Amino acid sequence: MPTDAPTEVPTTGATGGATGGAVPDLAGMVGTEFDPTTVLVERGQLRFFARATGQDDPIYHDLNAAHAAGHRDLPVPPTFLFGLGLAQPDTFDWLTDLGIDLRHLLHGEQSFTYHAMAYAGDTLTLTPTITDAYEKKNGALRFITRRIQVDREGTAIATLEEVIIVRDPKARS
Amino acid sequence: MTPPPPQPGTVQVGTRLPDLAPAPISRTTLALFAGASGDHNPIHIDLDVARSAGLDDVFAHGMLSAAYLARMLTDWVPQSQIRSLRVRFAAITPVHGQPTCTGEVTALEEVDGESRARVALRVTLADGTVTLHGEAVVALG
Numbered sequence: 653m654p655t656d657a658p659t660e661v662p663t664t665g666a667t668g669g670a671t672g673g674a675v676p677d678l679a680g681m682v683g684t685e686f687d688p689t690t691v692l693v694e695r696g697q698l699r700f701f702a703r704a705t706g707q708d709d710p711i712y713h714d715l716n717a718a719h720a721a722g723h724r725d726l727p728v729p730p731t732f733l734f735g736l737g738l739a740q741p742d743t744f745d746w747l748t749d750l751g752i753d754l755r756h757l758l759h760g761e762q763s764f765t766y767h768a769m770a771y772a773g774d775t776l777t778l779t780p781t782i783t784d785a786y787e788k789k790n791g792a793l794r795f796i797t798r799r800i801q802v803d804r805e806g807t808a809i810a811t812l813e814e815v816i817i818v819r820d821p822k823a824r825s
Numbered sequence: 826m827t828p829p830p831p832q833p834g835t836v837q838v839g840t841r842l843p844d845l846a847p848a849p850i851s852r853t854t855l856a857l858f859a860g861a862s863g864d865h866n867p868i869h870i871d872l873d874v875a876r877s878a879g880l881d882d883v884f885a886h887g888m889l890s891a892a893y894l895a896r897m898l899t900d901w902v903p904q905s906q907i908r909s910l911r912v913r914f915a916a917i918t919p920v921h922g923q924p925t926c927t928g929e930v931t932a933l934e935e936v937d938g939e940s941r942a943r944v945a946l947r948v949t950l951a952d953g954t955v956t957l958h959g960e961a962v963v964a965l966g
């Protein structure tokens with residue numbers, strides 16, 4: 653269970669938010685650890701990502717080039733890990749379950765700390781935890797920070813941290 | 826092609842990475858990136874949804890620009906040299922926006938027995954709008 657969540661949350665009356673019952677108790681969310689998800693990284697998906705991002709270095713789409721460069725398979729590129737947790741049928745359920753309208757979502761910040769390279773064929777485990785949540789502008793903006801630990805069979809691959817901003821168009825700022 | 830790792834003596838504070846200037850962002854790019862990245866939020870690909878949210882149009886995924894920054898980094902160093910990458914999204918990128926990625930070394934440091942460079946990152950549109958600020962830490966040698 654969560655042990656590393658901050659105990660001081662700069663919340664400003666989340667339970668008294670302007671939109672009534674749909675507003676989650678932000679302070680109460682901190683420390684929420686989600687069930688780990690396991691994702692197999694597929695070569696085809698990495699090739700698709702390389703194409704979509706204009707990545708022309710052949711190590712990211714050509715297995716022979718990857719091998720020639722000393723990689724055991726196509727490398728998982730630096731920011732691909734962000735979408736790994738989204739590549740599920742219920743991608744945004746954790747947000748909609750919190751009563752959040754996806755149209756009001758903004759991605760504020762994203763960070764990656766890398767521990768080891770990952771490759772196509774790897775089965776990666778993602779463990780998300782909400783590490784911070786607070787409001788600004790009288791509830792007009794809600795900030796949720798989520799940390800996602802990515803491991804491969806017990807080996808740390810990367811630690812991701814994302815700041816999601818939820819705009820509440822009904823809140824008085 | 827994957828570059829050789831830059832050696833500690835060859836990188837200085839102020840060293841600029843080669844810019845990366847991808848093509849202007851098309852709707853096709855957004856559709857492909859949605860599928861490829863796994864971020865299917867319709868606000869980036871469905872005009873009806875964007876309008877229902879009071880917007881005039883869809884806008885690019887912030888993580889698309891972050892992926893361009895990562896490309897600039899892996900054009901400069903092998904990916905295994907990248908210790909961390911952090912981005913802050915400052916402005917949305919509209920459809921047809923033309924991002925340019927730039928990076929400049931701001932500090933050299935020794936951490937865990939290795940030489941590292943701290944690189945300030947930025948994505949700027951043709952009209953001068955900065956859409957992303959970021960920082961990467963890269964191992965040298």
